[in-house]
Amino acid sequence: MFLSILLIGPIFSLILTAFESNQELWGHLVNTVLPIYVLNTLLLFIGVLTLSACLGISTAWLVTYYSFTGKKVIEWALILPLACPAYIIAYVYTDFLEYAGPVQGLIRRIFGFNSAADYYFPEIRSIFGAIFVMGFVLYPYVYILARTGFNNSPRSLYETARLYGRNKFLAVGLPLCRPYIVAGLALVAMEVLSDFGTVEYFSVQTLTLGMFNVWIGMNSISAASQIAIVTFVFIIILLVLEGKARSSQKYNDTSKRLNNVSPKELNSKKALFAICFCLVPISVGFIVPVIILINNVFKGLKLDSFLAIFPVLLNTIFIGITATLIIILLAFFSASNSYFSKNRALVTIYNIAATGYALPGTMLAIGVVIFFGFLDNFTGNLVFLGGTIYGVIFALTVRFYAIPYGGVISGYSRIPSTLFDASKSLGYSTMSTSYKITLPLIRTSIIAAAILTFVDIVKELPMTLILRPFNFETLATYTYQFAHDELMIEASLPAFFIICTGLIPILLVQSHLNSFFYSKN
Amino acid sequence: MKFYPLSIITFLFLSFTTVLGAEVNIYSHRQPFLINPFLEKFTQETGIKTNVVYATKGLAQRLKAEGKNSPADVILTVDIGRLYIYDDLDLLASVNSDILDRNIPQNLKSPENKWFALSKRSRIIVTSKERVKEGQITKIEDLAGDQWKGKVCSRPGSHVYNRALMASLILSLGEKAAEDWAKRFVGNLARRPQGNDRAQVKAIFEGQCDISIINNYYFGKLKYSDDPSQREWAKSVRLIFPNQGAEDRGSHVNISGGGVAKYSKNKKEAVALLEFLSKEGSQKMYGEINFEYPVNPNVETTEELKSWGSFKSDRLPIISIAEKAYEAQKIIDKVGW
Numbered sequence: 001m002f003l004s005i006l007l008i009g010p011i012f013s014l015i016l017t018a019f020e021s022n023q024e025l026w027g028h029l030v031n032t033v034l035p036i037y038v039l040n041t042l043l044l045f046i047g048v049l050t051l052s053a054c055l056g057i058s059t060a061w062l063v064t065y066y067s068f069t070g071k072k073v074i075e076w077a078l079i080l081p082l083a084c085p086a087y088i089i090a091y092v093y094t095d096f097l098e099y100a101g102p103v104q105g106l107i108r109r110i111f112g113f114n115s116a117a118d119y120y121f122p123e124i125r126s127i128f129g130a131i132f133v134m135g136f137v138l139y140p141y142v143y144i145l146a147r148t149g150f151n152n153s154p155r156s157l158y159e160t161a162r163l164y165g166r167n168k169f170l171a172v173g174l175p176l177c178r179p180y181i182v183a184g185l186a187l188v189a190m191e192v193l194s195d196f197g198t199v200e201y202f203s204v205q206t207l208t209l210g211m212f213n214v215w216i217g218m219n220s221i222s223a224a225s226q227i228a229i230v231t232f233v234f235i236i237i238l239l240v241l242e243g244k245a246r247s248s249q250k251y252n253d254t255s256k257r258l259n260n261v262s263p264k265e266l267n268s269k270k271a272l273f274a275i276c277f278c279l280v281p282i283s284v285g286f287i288v289p290v291i292i293l294i295n296n297v298f299k300g301l302k303l304d305s306f307l308a309i310f311p312v313l314l315n316t317i318f319i320g321i322t323a324t325l326i327i328i329l330l331a332f333f334s335a336s337n338s339y340f341s342k343n344r345a346l347v348t349i350y351n352i353a354a355t356g357y358a359l360p361g362t363m364l365a366i367g368v369v370i371f372f373g374f375l376d377n378f379t380g381n382l383v384f385l386g387g388t389i390y391g392v393i394f395a396l397t398v399r400f401y402a403i404p405y406g407g408v409i410s411g412y413s414r415i416p417s418t419l420f421d422a423s424k425s426l427g428y429s430t431m432s433t434s435y436k437i438t439l440p441l442i443r444t445s446i447i448a449a450a451i452l453t454f455v456d457i458v459k460e461l462p463m464t465l466i467l468r469p470f471n472f473e474t475l476a477t478y479t480y481q482f483a484h485d486e487l488m489i490e491a492s493l494p495a496f497f498i499i500c501t502g503l504i505p506i507l508l509v510q511s512h513l514n515s516f517f518y519s520k521n
Numbered sequence: 522m523k524f525y526p527l528s529i530i531t532f533l534f535l536s537f538t539t540v541l542g543a544e545v546n547i548y549s550h551r552q553p554f555l556i557n558p559f560l561e562k563f564t565q566e567t568g569i570k571t572n573v574v575y576a577t578k579g580l581a582q583r584l585k586a587e588g589k590n591s592p593a594d595v596i597l598t599v600d601i602g603r604l605y606i607y608d609d610l611d612l613l614a615s616v617n618s619d620i621l622d623r624n625i626p627q628n629l630k631s632p633e634n635k636w637f638a639l640s641k642r643s644r645i646i647v648t649s650k651e652r653v654k655e656g657q658i659t660k661i662e663d664l665a666g667d668q669w670k671g672k673v674c675s676r677p678g679s680h681v682y683n684r685a686l687m688a689s690l691i692l693s694l695g696e697k698a699a700e701d702w703a704k705r706f707v708g709n710l711a712r713r714p715q716g717n718d719r720a721q722v723k724a725i726f727e728g729q730c731d732i733s734i735i736n737n738y739y740f741g742k743l744k745y746s747d748d749p750s751q752r753e754w755a756k757s758v759r760l761i762f763p764n765q766g767a768e769d770r771g772s773h774v775n776i777s778g779g780g781v782a783k784y785s786k787n788k789k790e791a792v793a794l795l796e797f798l799s800k801e802g803s804q805k806m807y808g809e810i811n812f813e814y815p816v817n818p819n820v821e822t823t824e825e826l827k828s829w830g831s832f833k834s835d836r837l838p839i840i841s842i843a844e845k846a847y848e849a850q851k852i853i854d855k856v857g858w
Contacts, residue, residue, distance in 0.1 A: 033854045116729060123712075202715070203716075215578070216578060217679055217847075219846065366579055369582055386583065465575075469574070470573060470574050482554070484552065485717070486717050486719055
């Protein structure tokens with residue numbers, strides 16, 4: 001209870017900041033840029049959600065229900081794009097696809113064009129560029145969660161569907177996995193609404209970009225908070241509506257055996273198609289950008305810059321592991337608590353705390369800073385968290401708590417409630433039920449959530465940037481000082497390290513991945 | 522419990538460093554790789570250790586929330602707008618220093634000695650050497666001319682450098698004329714405003730447009746880039762210091778600068794750092810490292826910068842640029858720059 005109140009402190013602080021009248025400013029915004037901001041934000045939102053849903057669900061379905069050569073590699077390779085920060089991918093693709101880049105250069109050479117006017121090539125620095133980049137980097141959220149969902153769907157239902165001649169995917173897979181897919185899409189949605197790096201680089205005028213124009217340009221942090229709160233409310237309404245829509249349905253299975261699906265062998269032609277299909281998101285979201293980055297690294301290779309990175313790397317790993325552990329523990333206990341709790345208010349607080357993800361990192365950091373200031377005053381300068389590592393970890397917890405929380409909650413929704421009843425009737429407390437029954441049952445959800453959280457922390461930029469102690473660099477902040485100035489060659493080495501660090505947990509569980517995805521529960 | 526040993530180590534470390542020597546804590550909006558050479562030299566000369574947090578946004582809010590307990594001593598920024606925000610939030614201390622008074626001209630510091638400019642950068646016009654004849658463009662106002670329809674590229678108007686330029690136009694032409702200029706300027710754009718100043722030079726090199734506005738130091742960074750293709754971009758453009766006519770106002774300049782935090786616990790060291798940055802050696806370094814102009818009137822501009830041409834700069838008190846930022850942003854929003 002106390003912890004969850006701590007977690008919503010920063011969000012609350014931000015809401016308080018927003019309580020200041022900016023009537024004149026809003027009049028101006030409504031008459032000029034606001035409609036564009038809203039339109040672009042909606043377009044981006046719908047575009048990225050659609051793209052990542054298509055990519056994530058289709059690939060998850062393919063690797064769950066069919067088997068083909070190379071599947072073992074492909075099923076974990078599909079997660080790889082997650083390790084790439086969207087804004088870095090945006091930089092890389094801009095260099096690659098813009099007028100002076102190698103792709104258009106090649107086109108001009110082949111067809112003998114002389115200038116941009118001779119042919120059509122889509123502009124990468126546009127809203128479509130942003131949808132493209134974010135969709136291909138964010139789809140793994142949907143993939144991982146849909147994958148877990150598909151794997152845990154009981155075979156009996158598929159057999160029933162087959163008996164009745166219904167489409168397995170539409171009649172069983174999709175509806176059954178809805179809580180998982182929604183959890184994945186919710187993460188994507190929050191990521192999109194809070195993105196600043198990509199839209200700034202592509203100059204797509206979204207609400208988030210507008211927020212900073214108002215804040216820095218018009219010196220009005222309160223108006224900026226108001227915009228942040230509006231997008232925040234928007235996403236909460238969406239989540240609530242979705243929750244309402246499926247509240248009447250139950251997703252747990254009461255059959256005795258939660259047996260896994262046995263994948264169908266594909267013939268060689270179809271297998272080739274499946275491989276090519278899965279290779280598209282892997283290449284676009286990972287292989288191509290990483291090759292370009294490595295190429296850049298070699299262009300500017302200096303021993304000094306290599307050595308300078310090591311302490312930074314250690315910092316990043318330290319922060320990543322500590323924060324992930326704390327977040328996972330917290331999320332597990334609060335999710336268990338909220339699942340069993342009759343206390344509506346507490347459940348609401350937990351759910352609100354899990355929306356910190358929907359706020360742009362910078363705004364959340366401002367909330368954290370204000371909240372620390374308040375704590376500091378309140379306790380008579382006993383707790384001074386500002387500018388300490390603890391402060392950074394706290395902020396990361398507020399932001400990324402949503403990832404495991406959603407995962408654990410959706411894990412819970414699939415456990416038959418009879419199991420809990422049985423446990424209770426045997427005299428176990430809620431706590432020991434969570435520990436003895438739930439934990440083993442939703443192990444997969446938790447591991448998946450831990451990977452996502454760690455990778456996200458390694459990529460995290462704005463909060464670490466603002467809240468960190470003196471002389472403290474993580475890979476993301478280190479990359480930023482160069483990337484901010486579009487010094488791509490200098491930024492490539494630390495950016496490459498960000499991706500590698502994010503890969504560590506993915507590779508670590510890779511050997512266990514089969515057992516992990518196919519867990520017998 | 523895991524953190525117990527860690528916190529002890531941190532505590533010991535912190536108490537040792539405070540016992541061992543003087544320190545100065547810096548909140549910087551300037552990137553570490555640009556500021557570090559100065560700080561290293563400062564530590565060498567004075568023995569004062571420096572600690573830095575760098576971020577582009579949010580440090581003012583952090584400083585404000587930290588209040589009296591803030592560890593920050595010095596604030597360094599890269600444009601007048603941000604310095605002004607610190608001042609506006611009452612986060613800076615008044616500084617009395619003969620050295621700073623001597624080294625920094627009146628129009629480049631706050632009236633209450635709360636912040637000081639440390640280097641100047643001029644916002645200049647670049648044109649294609651091939652496609653725009655010398656003398657065709659001499660003023661910022663010329664960029665709104667109808668003959669340049671579809672020939673102009675620009676960074677988004679909401680960027681601090683363009684906002685400051687817009688503010689300078691409001692101050693010298695009046696709000697109405699400035700808005701009119703902005704409207705026609707945006708009408709001349711060859712593409713949606715995008716990219717940073719480097720990207721504008723690149724676009725001219727590629728032939729996407731013929732004219733743009735950049736901060737002068739970007740030209741130097743391109744000219745001496747490690748990347749051979751960037752050196753080519755620099756070769757393709759001509760620099761124009763705008764509004765140089767005898768009666769004209771001169772080229773718009775912005776500043777990088779700094780101030781001392783209101784609740785600084787190391788005020789002496791903080792002032793020493795600002796003084797150090799205003800002295801001849803450092804003032805030269807701004808030119809050598811980042812192609813910026815000195816603010817100290819007794820320091821000569823580097824040879825490299827001189828070779829780009831001498832110019833007179835707009836004499837507006839720099840604070841007025843910051844005061845007009847709000848109006849400037851309104852116009853920028855209105856015309857969709």
